[in-house]
Amino acid sequence: MPELPEVERARRLVLAHCKDKTVTKVHLPSDVTGVVDSKLFKHCTETDFANAARSKRLVDAHRKGKHGWLEFSDDVNDDDGGNTHASSSSSSSSFVLFHLGMTGSFSVKGVKPPEFVEFTVDGSNWPPKFWKFVLEFNHGETCLAYTDPRRFGRVQLRTECPTKSLPVKALGFDPYLEQHIPKETFENMFRRRNAAIKSVLLDQSVAAGVGNWMADEMLYRAKIHPEVKACDLNEEALMNLREAMFEVTNVAVENNADSRRFPSDWLFHNRWGKNQKAKMANGEKISFCEVGGRTTAFVATRQKKMMNTIADAKKRVTETKKTSSKNASTTTSKGKREEEPVTAKKVAKRAKKSSGGGGGGGGATANRAARVTRNAIKSAYFLFK
Secondary structure (H helix, E strand, O other): OOOHHHHHHHHHHHHHHHOOOEEEEEEOOHHHHOOOOOOOEOOOOHHHHHHHHOOOEEEEEEEEOOEEEEEEEOOEEEOOOOOEEEOOOOOOEEEEEEEOOOOOEEEEOOOOOOOOOOOOOOOOOOOOOOEEEEEEEOOOOEEEEEEOOOOOOEEEEEOOOHHHOOOHHHOOEOOOOOOOOOHHHHHHHHHOOOOEHHHHHHOOOOEOOOOHHHHHHHHHHHOOOOOOEHHHEOHHHHHHHHHHHHHHHHHHHHOOOOHHHOOOOOHHHHOHHHOOOOEOOOOOEOEEEEEOOEEEEEOOOOOOOOOOEHHHHHHHHHHHHHHHHHHHHHHHHHHHHHHOOOOHHHHHHHHHHHOOOOOOOHHHHHHHHHHHHHHHHHHHHHHHO
């Protein structure tokens, strides 16, 4: 499924080739087949969509999380030569809001289409296979196609900026656009969630744009087990997660979501297909489980359940206190024994014990007893001298 980096790539593709150009024609499959697509367009019709884009200038392309939108303006005049210029009359804006679903993608005619691990975008035909609409700019100067084999993508229309209405309004912070988020705010967002950290990361009201592969990569780099509850993570773990979140997002976006350019030590390269023999580049075994209904990849030797949790921190503190208390007790007892005075009575007692308690034992025993007694007397003499 296209995640934040892939949607950002789509946004940049549109801007690079279509900005400030005017839509002169909208092509729809129903023009050829006569069958209207009632699934792609949400709360609007194909006709509504065509009217919202046709004869409009593309002003900008925006994104938040996995949602993107094209901003159009009608402040153009179109002459027969296909040139456009600003109209003197007041202009109005319209917005085409899109979500790429699981296999949605934008491509530009004559430009190599983007590549995905889980699906392929047709680059041999125009319009591409599984195309859902084509926007023709400046009488064919540029053509932008939207394709979607599995048809989970959605297109909606807005007359005001989509950030003011659902679903964009309900999104959480964007880990690429909002990296200034305070550490305390970040920590509190996760601290109050009594669910597996993997599920929380996939919640778009928390971190907009984070999908399955991104969440796995972030947790791997932060050394956090995907099944640990978010509320159980200690402060150090949450700060590690924050750092890993921004690192993974930035690297993926800076490389234009081209996985071939991702670091070789990323989990991304070996996590696909639930291969039971999958390993990291360093030989670590990759394990799989299901969290929140999503296949999850992790490295058990690196991501341990009790690691970086509040319970683990408390356990370590308790063990440290017990060890310190035991050492202190041992030192005190030893000190007391060393400071205890040696009395004449104790000397005699030790001598008696060494002599065998005064019992029989022949000449050898008597001689040993005599020697012990003489030594005891000498010790007592020097003690009380």
